[in-house]
Amino acid sequence: MGKVIVVTSGKGGVGKTTSSAALGAALAQNGDKVVVVDFDVGLRNLDLVMGAERRVVYDLVNVIQGEAKLTQALIRDKRVETLYLLPASQTRDKDNLTPEGVEKVVASLKKAFDWVICDSPAGIERGATLAMRHADIAIVVTNPEVSSVRDSDRIIGLLDSKTLKAENGERMEKHLLLTRYDSTRAERGDMLKVDDVLEILSIPLLGIIPESMDVLRASNLGSPVTLADENSAPSRAYFDAVRRLRGEALPVTVPGERRSFFGKLFGRKAA
Amino acid sequence: MLTKPRPIRLKGRSFLALSLAPELPFEDWLAGLDDLAARSAGFFLRRPVVLDISGLDIKKAELRTLVDELSQRNVRVMGLEGARHSLLGPDMPPAMNDGRPASDFDPSAEDESDEANESVAAQDALAVETIEAAGPSVQVTGSLVVTEPVRSGQSVFFPEGDVTIIGSVASGAEIVAGGSIHVYGTLRGRALAGTTGNGSARIFCRKLEAEMMAIDGFYLTAEDMEPDLRGRAVQVWLEGHALKTGILS
Numbered sequence: 001m002g003k004v005i006v007v008t009s010g011k012g013g014v015g016k017t018t019s020s021a022a023l024g025a026a027l028a029q030n031g032d033k034v035v036v037v038d039f040d041v042g043l044r045n046l047d048l049v050m051g052a053e054r055r056v057v058y059d060l061v062n063v064i065q066g067e068a069k070l071t072q073a074l075i076r077d078k079r080v081e082t083l084y085l086l087p088a089s090q091t092r093d094k095d096n097l098t099p100e101g102v103e104k105v106v107a108s109l110k111k112a113f114d115w116v117i118c119d120s121p122a123g124i125e126r127g128a129t130l131a132m133r134h135a136d137i138a139i140v141v142t143n144p145e146v147s148s149v150r151d152s153d154r155i156i157g158l159l160d161s162k163t164l165k166a167e168n169g170e171r172m173e174k175h176l177l178l179t180r181y182d183s184t185r186a187e188r189g190d191m192l193k194v195d196d197v198l199e200i201l202s203i204p205l206l207g208i209i210p211e212s213m214d215v216l217r218a219s220n221l222g223s224p225v226t227l228a229d230e231n232s233a234p235s236r237a238y239f240d241a242v243r244r245l246r247g248e249a250l251p252v253t254v255p256g257e258r259r260s261f262f263g264k265l266f267g268r269k270a271a
Numbered sequence: 272m273l274t275k276p277r278p279i280r281l282k283g284r285s286f287l288a289l290s291l292a293p294e295l296p297f298e299d300w301l302a303g304l305d306d307l308a309a310r311s312a313g314f315f316l317r318r319p320v321v322l323d324i325s326g327l328d329i330k331k332a333e334l335r336t337l338v339d340e341l342s343q344r345n346v347r348v349m350g351l352e353g354a355r356h357s358l359l360g361p362d363m364p365p366a367m368n369d370g371r372p373a374s375d376f377d378p379s380a381e382d383e384s385d386e387a388n389e390s391v392a393a394q395d396a397l398a399v400e401t402i403e404a405a406g407p408s409v410q411v412t413g414s415l416v417v418t419e420p421v422r423s424g425q426s427v428f429f430p431e432g433d434v435t436i437i438g439s440v441a442s443g444a445e446i447v448a449g450g451s452i453h454v455y456g457t458l459r460g461r462a463l464a465g466t467t468g469n470g471s472a473r474i475f476c477r478k479l480e481a482e483m484m485a486i487d488g489f490y491l492t493a494e495d496m497e498p499d500l501r502g503r504a505v506q507v508w509l510e511g512h513a514l515k516t517g518i519l520s
């Protein structure tokens with residue numbers, strides 16, 4: 001049975017889609033079977049970031065409505081053969097995502113894949129709550145700024161109350177992925193400090209992804225950054241995050257600083 | 272097909288409502304309310320509010336304007352406390368008395384309002400009994416311990432007694448307690464202690480970054496707090512009508 005990961009944040013534009021694609025591709029490069037599912041119905045762009053926009057025939061809504069089989073909607077990546085995409089619908093309304101439909105699709109995906117990565121839409125409404133509903137693990141994507149941190153805090157509250165795991169009295173495994181971290185702005189004091197974000201959110205740190213032109217470049221090429229250039233700074237940060245996700249105790253270094261954090265250390269006092 | 276009608280069940284419930292006591296002139300009082308609302312956004316949103324208008328010499332039209340003004344501010348009035356009979360009507364929120372629904376019939380409506388209060392005292396005692404029997408009454412004895420952080424958008428509501436949070440209270444979260452509030456972490460959101468009329472309740476926190484703190488209805492917003500208290504371990508208590516703050520060493 002595969003693991004279901006939701007990549008979520010509350011706020012838009014923080015790097016959920018970028019991270020879903022990058023982490024998905026990194027996990028698949030080790031040979032694991034990975035599917036990345038776009039839950040952003042009406043505003044899909046995971047297909048663009050993964051360079052599959054011209055190959056979309058059927059989508060998640062078609063599968064839920066019984067208009068297509070799951071196997072017809074899945075798109076296999078051209079570069080990594082164990083990486084798949086389940087695109088969202090660009091034209092349909094998000095009301096077409098029904099709880100029963102999502103449950104069925106996720107259950108089938110879990111049987112066929114090692115990792116099911118759900119790219120959540122922004123907000124705290126239906127799309128976001130359905131994306132997190134069946135998750136085993138949540139990756140909370142946050143930028144080091146006040147509004148993003150507060151929205152993430154709100155989302156963590158929902159993860160602990162609105163998910164199947166929470167309703168069954170189990171604990172959702174949660175990780176913080178700090179993205180778009182700009183070391184020059186951090187030096188000027190224009191961003192929240194890593195320590196402060198960790199103290200406020202009190203969940204273990206999975207990684208810090210630097211703000212980088214490489215991300216934009218990769219997305220313009222239609223490639224997850226971890227496939228476009230494995231040695232770029234954001235790619236290395238994503239690969240490290242994947243190692244931590246697999247359970248390795250790897251310290252997190254703050255870009256532009258000598259210091260490093262032990263994610264596990266923060267995990268112990270965290271919720 | 273005929274089915275046997277299920278009996279209608281009436282259940283007694285007691286709720287904790289916020290009580291607002293408007294003062295004349297209403298324009299000034301509303302301005303003060305706007306100021307409070309601006310400094311603690313959303314505080315009254317979706318919350319049951321009872322208007323205590325006892326002793327106010329106002330006409331029905333004035334009261335209606337006030338209720339309208341409040342609803343424009345998203346304050347929904349669920350009841351009127353201390354209202355003379357002549358102020359009530361089907362187009363007005365229902366009458367309440369001391370937190371319990373009051374008599375619709377007020378024989379001394381033409382008289383002064385204090386007499387009107389006395390005249391329902393007998394029924395009042397009865398009302399207390401009924402409520403005690405039907406639902407849990409609010410007695411400040413219990414304690415609630417929360418062992419995880421209180422997240423933005425979450426609300427811990429415990430009119431029965433003290434609340435202890437082992438963790439932080441996020442910006443945009445709130446704790447409402449009938450008794451004292453203890454936060455073993457950073458208090459960033461709102462803490463309202465002694466909300467059932469307990470002026471001896473206190474608020475303690477390991478690190479103060481609060482948006483708002485209140486004891487028995489007297490409040491301090493972030494702007495009212497001494498800047499050098501920020502980030503410190505602090506306790507807050509009530510002296511007369513003023514909140515006092517002190518650093519815990």
Ligand SMILES: Nc1ncnc2c1ncn2[C@@H]1O[C@H](COP(=O)(O)OP(=O)(O)O)[C@@H](O)[C@H]1O
Pocket residue numbers: 009011012013014015016017018019122179180181209210211212213215216219234
């Ligand atoms: N580490 C990064 N460095 C630079 N730009 C980034 C980074 N992460 C994301 N972006 C850019 O930010 C924008 C929003 O990212 P996206 O992943 O679509 O966010 P979300 O899915 O949370 O709305 C995109 O233009 C993306 O290229």
Ligand SMILES: [Mg+2]
Pocket residue numbers: 016017018040120121
């Ligand atoms: Mg997105």
